[in-house]
Amino acid sequence: MTNLICSVSAESAGHLIGLVSSIPQTSAVWLELRLDLMSKDAIELARKLAAGQSWPTIATCRSKDQGGCFEQPASDQLTLLNSIPSNLIDIEHGRQYESAPIDHRHNILSYHDFDHIPKDLSDLIEEMEKNECCPDVVKIAWQCDDICQNFDALEALAARPGKRIMICMGERGLMSRILAAKVGAFGSFCSATETTAVAPGQLSIREMLETYHWERITAETKFFGVIGSPVGHSLSPALFNAQFEQSRFDGVYIPLLIESEDELLRFLEGCQRKSWLHATGFSVTIPHKESLCRWLGDRADDAARRIGAVNTLHLVGGEYRGFNTDYFGILEALRLRADLGPAALRSKCVTVLGAGGVARAAVAALVDCKTNVTIFNRSVDRAAKLADEFDCKALPWEDRTKVGADLIINCTSVGMTPDIDSSPMPAGSLQPSTVVFDTVYRPQDTALIQAARVAGCQTVGGLEMFIHQAAAQYRIWTDTEPDISMLQQVAQQALDVDVATNPKDRQ
């Protein structure tokens, strides 16, 4: 079993008590006592915690060279470590401890590189495993600047189950932290709270247990994720992991920060080759939807190819298939929130604002429902090109208030956080008979939605579209039905947390 090691540092004994009181005492949860980040009275308490054995413990006193705060000589470092009756002590690779020889305590031999992956990882592992301190566990952590380095970490872990910890630090390395349980790592580190992480990319114990359901991850767990840049605020991990948990589906869904197309293709090919990963499905977001569609060619379905964008990948039988579920999400939101199913949409006059990725999905869906679509976009050439492709009309952005519409759908980013006071339609230009659909859902109550409500219009929010495009992804990947109301609840909670932590956002 892979241990979840919760690092604790504290400025006082009281602070330490507060932190550990919320850490579950289950067999797989360890405490790492970060002595270099503790006051004297907190160290005294740490000593008692280690002796008390409520949790198995690791005593760590990280030197400045290795990213910690301990500035005294190595002999003092080891004396302090030896004074803590922990199950393991952390010994730093390359540190000269001669003045106080290691007293044969069980130990983790650790090495950190805050710039890049070690030049020859396997040689370094071999050298560390042969070290005279006879390490029980070898730990190597490095700053990850390419998502494919997670493969190196996971493969090194799988080669010696229970004996290694390999961590890709930073946002790109989440995969190595979460999938460590899949490949039999000795442990993966987390923090006691969201604000007390001691290394870049470290998740809190709450996130590990409640969002990623760490305790359920096994060698067989299927791997899913959202690919894009940025992905840090994506609602999708909360949604899909909650659905997996509720359905007892053996899967885990992770944010995957990937910036360049080259990195993306190497990642996808890696997932294809490494069957032990059980990679099954990926959501795809900015900036990769269009390039992925080109890469897939006829492995993307008809709707995705017409839209020119793929937001869903399914890896099945060793082959990727691409889909665009935004198309479905837009139609479902209109059907459920405005009673505008495909039959009701027929012959309606629709104003589409924008000509980017979401606008392309909206235009394809609305043209398929035989509506009369007029596209307005800030860059008029882009609108004209889109109108040409889908055999509809394009008019200058400035004319968007001059044309009557049964439905206005905002597919621009205008009104999105932090630009929450902007609206793509001037105040007072909306007619009560018009249905107004804003695909923006951060915030939910955009300036456009507020103005539409004041004008007496029926409104459709972007969250509805988001939920239904996610539900369609879930069906593609699992061939089972998601619980829509649960997904709505989870998304709402996640947005509420966002608003609480960022008051500039609003509901």
Ligand code: NAP
């Ligand atoms: P995109 O491809 O980058 O397109 C952005 C669009 O916004 C372009 O048409 C752009 O016009 C226009 N735009 C940007 N700033 C503008 C401004 N100041 N004034 C007028 N037009 C402006 O992005 P996308 O993928 O289509 O996403 C667009 C929005 O949809 C996102 O911001 C997001 O809020 C929303 N969205 C919702 C969902 C959902 O499930 N509800 C999913 C994805 C996205 P130019 O062509 O002139 O640059």
